[in-house]
Amino acid sequence: MTTYDDRASLTDLTATAERVRSSVEGVIEGKPEVVRLSLTVLLAEGHLLIEDVPGVGKTMLAKALARSIDCSVRRIQFTPDLLPSDITGVSIWDQQRRDFEFKPGAIFAQIVIGDEINRASPKTQSALLESLEERQVTIDGQTYELPSPFMVVATQNPVEMEGTYPLPEAQRDRFMARVSIGYPSAEAELQMLDVHGSVNPLDDLQPVAHAHDIVKLIDAVRTVYVADAIRRYAVDLVAATRTHPDLRLGASPRATLHLLRAAKAAAALGGRDYALPDDVQALAVAVLAHRLLPTAQAQLNRRTAEQVVQEILQRTPVPADHQRSGLSTGRGAPAYDQQPPRRL
Numbered sequence: 120m121t122t123y124d125d126r127a128s129l130t131d132l133t134a135t136a137e138r139v140r141s142s143v144e145g146v147i148e149g150k151p152e153v154v155r156l157s158l159t160v161l162l163a164e165g166h167l168l169i170e171d172v173p174g175v176g177k178t179m180l181a182k183a184l185a186r187s188i189d190c191s192v193r194r195i196q197f198t199p200d201l202l203p204s205d206i207t208g209v210s211i212w213d214q215q216r217r218d219f220e221f222k223p224g225a226i227f228a229q230i231v232i233g234d235e236i237n238r239a240s241p242k243t244q245s246a247l248l249e250s251l252e253e254r255q256v257t258i259d260g261q262t263y264e265l266p267s268p269f270m271v272v273a274t275q276n277p278v279e280m281e282g283t284y285p286l287p288e289a290q291r292d293r294f295m296a297r298v299s300i301g302y303p304s305a306e307a308e309l310q311m312l313d314v315h316g317s318v319n320p321l322d323d324l325q326p327v328a329h330a331h332d333i334v335k336l337i338d339a340v341r342t343v344y345v346a347d348a349i350r351r352y353a354v355d356l357v358a359a360t361r362t363h364p365d366l367r368l369g370a371s372p373r374a375t376l377h378l379l380r381a382a383k384a385a386a387a388l389g390g391r392d393y394a395l396p397d398d399v400q401a402l403a404v405a406v407l408a409h410r411l412l413p414t415a416q417a418q419l420n421r422r423t424a425e426q427v428v429q430e431i432l433q434r435t436p437v438p439a440d441h442q443r444s445g446l447s448t449g450r451g452a453p454a455y456d457q458q459p460p461r462r463l
Contacts, residue, residue, distance in 0.1 A: 156298050165270070190228075196235070206226050229330055236275050237285065336387075
């Protein structure tokens with residue numbers, strides 16, 4: 120098990136994450152916060168949902184992240200006629216062996232790109248539920264484990280667009296975070312024309328990390344310390360969504376777990392072996408908003424789930440006083456303001 124006493128090893132792991140981030144940013148112009156969130160979700164063992172209008176680089180971001188890591192990659196183009204067995208696999212009768220042989224589907228890869236996931240029917244979308252949560256597939260009573268690391272990067276168009284199906288609540292809840300790329304700035308778009316105008320930047324993109332490097336990074340993220348006060352802060356944020364008058368469906372306990380995991384990954388990427396309230400605050404909208412359902416009145420008032428989460432962040436007290444009261448870090452060190460834990 121990786122420990123924080125192994126300083127050289129953790130420094131190498133941080134450098135690996137930085138190489139992956141730089142590699143993806145070389146393709147996605149002017150969106151460093153989106154790239155950072157994608158890497159945070161990867162290291163937090165989550166799945167990423169990219170939602171935006173066509174043509175802003177959703178699939179390009181997913182491909183750039185996949186190609187920056189030397190691991191198995193499969194792409195699924197979701198269409199109305201896509202079948203669940205196309206994703207999970209199917210058992211085929213082998214005449215020579217006189218037995219059924221399992222043919223793995225596209226989900227059996229370390230990074231799976233689901234392009235325009237909401238263009239498939241709800242029946243096909245449900246084929247992903249077990250894979251997203253349990254990292255396994257069950258076919259004909261037989262369970263097959265998925266490789267590690269495993270991440271699904273799904274893109275979807277806004278539900279108002281033609282030929283789309285809204286993702287079921289249960290499936291949205293299994294994605295750790297949702298991000299919207301948005302249109303680039305004028306400067307970034309000009310630079311994109313220079314870089315992408317004559318060649319595809321993905322053609323020259325080479326892996327800068329191996330799959331086993333990502334596994335080590337994930338192990339390091341798991342050891343990031345989270346104080347009890349920060350855990351309570353995350354619980355309070357999620358609980359507030361369940362009683363807010365503008366929401367008819369709040370966030371689930373899975374959302375709390377995802378929020379803490381993402382905060383630990385963000386702390387590690389920031390060079391810290393401990394999480395701060397800032398980490399939770401920075402990720403709250405991306406992790407919580409896509410799980411919430413506004414009431415009909417809130418929709419009439421043009422209130423979005425993102426606005427509700429921002430309001431909850433402003434109203435929920437930040438646990439700074441708990442740290443000043445002499446809270447132990449759990450490793451024999453005093454509170455943060457007395458002696459900060461060592462950085463990665």
